[in-house]
Amino acid sequence: MRDGSLTSKQYAELASPADLMQREWAPCRYHCPVHADVRAYIEHAAAGRFGAAIDTIRDNLPFAAICGRICHHPCEANCRREDVDSALAIREVKRFVAELQGAKGSTVRKAAKQDKAKVAIIGAGPAGMAAALDLAKLGYRPTVFEKFPFAGGIPATAIPKYRLPREVIQIDIDWICAHGVELVTGVEIGKDKSIEQLKAEGFSAVLVAAGLAKSRMLPLPGADHPLVRPVLDFLQEISLTEKSAIGQDVLVIGGGNVAVDAARSALRLGAKRVRMMCLEAEAEMPAWEWERTEAREEGIDFINRRGPVEILVKSGKITGVKARKVTRVFDENKRFNPQYDDGDVTTVECDCVVMAIGQMADLGFARGSNVKADARGRVEFSPVTFQTSDPAVFACGEIVTPPGSAVEACASGQRAVKAIDLFLSGRAIRLSDELPPFIGKIAPAVGEKVRQVPRNKVATADAAGRKSSFEPVDFNYVEAAALCEARRCMGCGGGAEVLVDKCAGCLTCLRVCPFGIPKVADVATIDSALCQACGMCAAECPNNAIVSRSKPARDLATRTAAILKDKPGQVIAYICGQHASAEKWKAITEVPEVNEVYVTSTAGISVNDMLSALVNGASSLLVIACHEGADRYPNAVGRIRARVMQAKSLIQEAGLNGERIKLFELA
């Protein structure tokens, strides 16, 4: 979809050329709950600019390191590359960048002045910490109260360390706290201190981000046995002590991700047999497919479509669970509404049960406050204003939203901050939900011209070895793999835009586009949903009538001039993004010091860019292209050969040695 045509006047009046990116988002950004600028940070990563990459990630996503490990990555699920070969491993690139940079390698952008109202936040999980960060950035003074001795919420207390090591969580917590967020651990609001006391201490607003802190249980006969473990108690105990009471034959009841975590943790504590039992058939299970696969690899079996009736206890020991057949889980309206066949009841042997059928809110924080619960026992809450029954007490995260992942909790916390900011500035609370449209699927005719590059696999620990310890089950990319993976990004939404008043309809774009995308009626039109952002047309357009949505006009020349301003007389190398190793080409030249300038492909380097580099003081220019067929864009190598030849002849005409511009095509 296009917002209409663009003129050079409108383009010149943009506050930033990057505003064009708001015309349409890439689906990865649109579907990310915090709308992280995925295309931008992946491009930084692809260029090896890991500092810029982590800063761009953290612009929207405070829990970059945590999400690098455990995000359910809707960005990947909506990646347009899926229709070319396979989705980009966005989470793995993020994980590499976040853990490489650490807390110290991420820029802290503190508010110039932090002198606005004090705000108390209950709970240091993803929602609370994300909110605290945004409040601090806006100049408020946030204090986060956490009942556990450390921050992180569910990721720190209930997600097993084999999926999320504690030091990874600390990266995000340290970075957030560096913004002027005060963290008070070991204090439980409602027990050690009430909301009313917080107000008396000068907090102008309170944000409840307490999450779902209690495990749901079933009132079954025998459920009061000490080895019928509520899942959160079980996981939290492991998180704190690496131990928990468990039997030899464990049955986990539940089919979600938390249930899988519990099952795999039980195995690591030494259980001989671990099985999961749930109402759903395998395909209906809420646990992610990759979680199920890894569990199965470790020897965990699933008992599907069975609902527990009774915990059988004999001589004080659990002997099994009586379970009946499930005939359906969801009704015609896709609502959870299970039905059973009471004539089909079996006994599942076990000596320990973990109840992992869901979590619920613990409203203990509300004791002694005006915060009320609704008829269903949930916090009374307006999803429009984020306020509870006390207008100065707000709520966010899973305590008021459907259960979700860490990134969804962050998004909720960030929105709550917008509401709190309006409230504390004495304005009406109205939040906009408007987002730019997103680009649709890639057309098959274009998709088949995109060069296929297989997804870089993540190394995983051998199932037999990993199931006996809480050591991580998979490993970070090495740098080469991270670069290679990031370079698979198609840069959706960053493509070409025609300045209609400058277009002479010369057809050059149509002739040079390797994907056959431009159409020329009176003037050229380039369908942004199809454009692959190779830059070929912009580099050749004789009227400079084509601009990039993702880069300012003459970006390469400007970047080069900035390098040369400090160090005139240097060698500049424009290096094709397909080159994972700069060492490779350094070996073939005897140039002592070269300023490397990364380009996504040589397709976008114009003859003007080459001449500008010399005008701005480069002693010589090396163009490092990859060999034919390796470039992400068809015909890129042929084009750059022709352009280098033209540039050489033009500088020779000006009296320079043509050898000051050199092209290398490297295998």
Add this chain to the structure above:
Amino acid sequence: MIVAERKPLNEIVQSLAGRKRVLVLGCGGCVAVCCSGGEKQAELLGEQLKLAAQVACKAASGGEEAARGGTAAPGGKVEITVDCITRQCDREFFANMKHDLKDFDVVLSTACGVGVGYMTALYPEKVILPALNTTFYGANVAPGQWQEFCHGCGDCVLAWTGGVCPIARCSKSLINGACGGTNHGKCEVSKDMDCAWYLIYKRLKELGRLEDLRKMRPARQWSKDRGKGVRRLTHEELMQDTEVQK
């Protein structure tokens, strides 16, 4: 479309004759379409001039140091500025220039000769120099290739020559058939050049219209070509009560 090609840089530098403040002015019309004089090519020429000036400066200082910041050419420092307008053959578009002509000693136009000539008429106080040689009226026969198809003779004969122009495409602009220099379909001027009259004959034969060649025709009015000096076109219905433009 008017086709033009860039002059050699040397000739351009010579014509600048040491003028210091240069505006390279591109044209977004025909010369942009044939990739010789649009904004991009105007910028390229600007960069070339700066490089040439740096080389000259280096030579003047014994080749030791390159000039940076400003640029130099024989005769001292020069400033190169680049601009481009939609067309240089219409008065109104000059109002869109981003720069003031007052600030320049010379305009180096990358338009065709029409642009250079018209601009000279519009701005008689300015020196307007051509950066292109205007070559022909042509078509883009393949990516990167343009070829002459019309001469602008003012008295079109394509109706009875099968769409092949003898004025533009015959080396002698003959109107009465091939001369003795025709050679197996090629012109004696160059073996790479088709004989226009051979093409005409072939085309009319294909069309079954060879009879057209036997028809007696009145003498051709060469006065419609360059014979009567500057040619004008007048559409009375479009004329306004203003002074006829130069």
